[in-house]
Amino acid sequence: MATRTDAPTRREQILKEAARLFAERGFHGVGVDEIGAAVGISGPGLYRHFPGKDAMLAELLVGISGQLLTGGKRRVAEAGGDPEALLDSLIEGHIDFALDDRPLITLHDRELDRLRDSDRKLVRQLQRQYVELWVEVVREVYPELPEPAARSAVHSVFGLLNSTPHLGRPGGLPGRAVTAGLLHRMARGAFGAAGE
Numbered sequence: 070m071a072t073r074t075d076a077p078t079r080r081e082q083i084l085k086e087a088a089r090l091f092a093e094r095g096f097h098g099v100g101v102d103e104i105g106a107a108v109g110i111s112g113p114g115l116y117r118h119f120p121g122k123d124a125m126l127a128e129l130l131v132g133i134s135g136q137l138l139t140g141g142k143r144r145v146a147e148a149g150g151d152p153e154a155l156l157d158s159l160i161e162g163h164i165d166f167a168l169d170d171r172p173l174i175t176l177h178d179r180e181l182d183r184l185r186d187s188d189r190k191l192v193r194q195l196q197r198q199y200v201e202l203w204v205e206v207v208r209e210v211y212p213e214l215p216e217p218a219a220r221s222a223v224h225s226v227f228g229l230l231n232s233t234p235h236l237g238r239p240g241g242l243p244g245r246a247v248t249a250g251l252l253h254r255m256a257r258g259a260f261g262a263a264g265e
Contacts, residue, residue: 080118082108084132087125092172092234096126096180126180127188133173134195137166141202152209159203160226160256164249167233175234200224211264222263226256 077085086107090099101122102112119125140162148155167174181189203223208214214222230252243251 079108079110083115083118084125084129087122088129088170088172088176091126091129091180092175096122096183123183123185126176127184129173130177130181130184130192131188131195133166133170133177134192134199137163138195138199138202140166141199145202145206152206156206156210156260157253157257159206160230160253161249163227163230164252164256167230167252168245168249171234174231200227207260207264211260214264218263222260225263226259229255229259 083104087099087104090104090107099122100112101115104122104125105112105115119128141159144158144162145155148158177192181192184192200220200223204216204219207219207223208216211219233248233252236248
């Protein structure tokens with residue numbers, strides 16, 4: 070989801086490789102030496118950037134939840150009051166996350182319970198705010214849709230979009246633009262069906 074064009078920092082490189090390795094082999098299946106080797110530093114060298122693997126996991130999961138919420142709020146501010154365009158923009162933003170940050174989806178599904186209680190609660194709080202942002206927009210587009218149904222529809226669409234780790238290897242998809250278009254049509258179709 071990053072929009073920066075400059076080179077990633079060492080810390081960002083570490084987090085990216087940690088996410089990939091944790092998603093591939095599980096949190097306990099990866100040692101700091103392996104993460105360090107993936108970014109060209111010694112395992113103990115990681116401790117200059119993070120106190121340990123737990124801190125990396127927390128930063129990854131809290132970080133992506135915060136980024137999704139911040140991105141959603143930015144899209145609301147930029148939408149200019151057009152709910153249809155805003156819903157499309159939110160969907161596009163989440164598709165970017167789902168296609169570009171697939172290891173984080175896997176990591177969230179498998180490892181959220183490994184976070185400290187305070188970090189897990191923060192992730193859940195950020196996610197609730199993100200959901201509610203979507204619910205408000207969905208209800209503007211489909212005003213007849215009751216709030217509980219809108220919330221269920223949002224969660225269902227997230228399930229659809231977040232299924233990308235199960236679509237096969239990134240190179241095995243029909244192309245990013247084609248996949249993004251398909252996911253977008255399916256998300257709008259799901260909201261449309263809920264709003265009937």
